[in-house]
Amino acid sequence: MIVPLIHGLGCSKDSFKDVWxxxxxxxxxxLAFDLLGFGNSSKPKDFSYTVEEHVEICKLAIEELNLERIHLVGHSMGGAIGLLLAEKIGGKVISFTNLEGNLVGEDCTLSRExxxxxxxxxxxRAFQALKSKVSGTKELLGPTxxxxxxxxxxxxxxAPYAFYKSSESLVNWSDxxxxxxxxxxxxxxxxxxFGELNRNSAVVRLLAPVPKTQISSSGHFMMVDNPQEFYRRLFRILSVE
Structure with a gap:
């Protein structure tokens, strides 16, 4: 069985480095990989960087590798990509685990900024300012x-261009x-x-019919803040499918 791990906006496959x-x-x-425009992947200016096009690239990779029996896992923007991907590749997907993936407008923080x-x-200029803001804004991310x-x-x-164009699409989808x-x-x-710091978020209440797991002592980056609990909980979720 295959577990693709899809990272979020402005992140990379290293979001999931502790899984090993x-x-x-x-x-x-x-399978962890960098989306186009992020991490070590190519950053072409002639790519649209919409959520839909990120989905198409992921779909092509799955088809090229002939992957079946997939447990999709997506974080933040990767959650939105994973959700649309699950709809596209249908019978190949056994389960989908959403790690605070974008679902509603309130989920857009850096993208809306x-x-x-x-x-x-x-x-x-603003991308550099955004990076500086991130480095000094603990509340935006988590407790560590x-x-x-x-x-x-x-x-x-x-790539600033990739971040911006992905943000435009992500906000539109979320809103x-x-x-x-x-x-x-x-x-x-x-x-x-979801991370414990976000337990009172509106989206958690809106997902009343969906099975949920809270990761203690963590925020949006629960796999970084508390990898021990996160990966053990994720493993248990995957194991029952």
Whole structure:
């Protein structure tokens, strides 16, 4: 069975670097990769960077590798990508685990901040200001300084153009209400994981019919803030499918 791990906006596959420390995952083929425009992937200016196009690239990779029996896992923007991907590849997907993935407008923080600017302003000055804000805003991310340091590092490997265009699309999808309806109606096994700091968020209440797991002492980056609990809980979720 395959476990693709899809990272969030401005992040990289290193969001999930601790998974390799847990021997229980040896029963799975774990696949972590950088989305176009982020991490070590190519950053072409002629790619749209919409959520839909990120989905298409993931779909092509799955088809090229001939992957079947997939447990999709997506964090933040990767949750939105994973949700649309689950709809596209249908019978290949056994389950979908959403790690505080974008579902409603309130889920947009850095993405909404980005699109306050024109593309030109964002590329020339606002992206650097956003990185500086991240490095000094503990409340935005979680209870550990590690979350801040890592996100700053990942943002530094992100193309400003890719970040901006992905943000535009992500905000549009989140504000539409479609992602929330799709997730609730998704006709496969599904689960929502959230950090303890976000236990009172509106989306947690809106997901009353969906199985949920809270990770203690963590925020949006629960797999960084508390990897021991996160990966053991995720393993238990995957194991019952």
């Amino acid at each position: 420390k847990f021997p229980e995952y040896e029963k799975y083929t774990v 980005a699109i306050r600017y024109s593309l030109e302003d964002f590329e020339t 300084i590690m979350s801040q340091r890592l996100l700053y590092k990942w943002l530094s490997k992100s 539409s209400g479609k992602l929330l309806r799709m997730f609730i109606d998704l006709d496969i096994s599904k689960h929502y994981i």
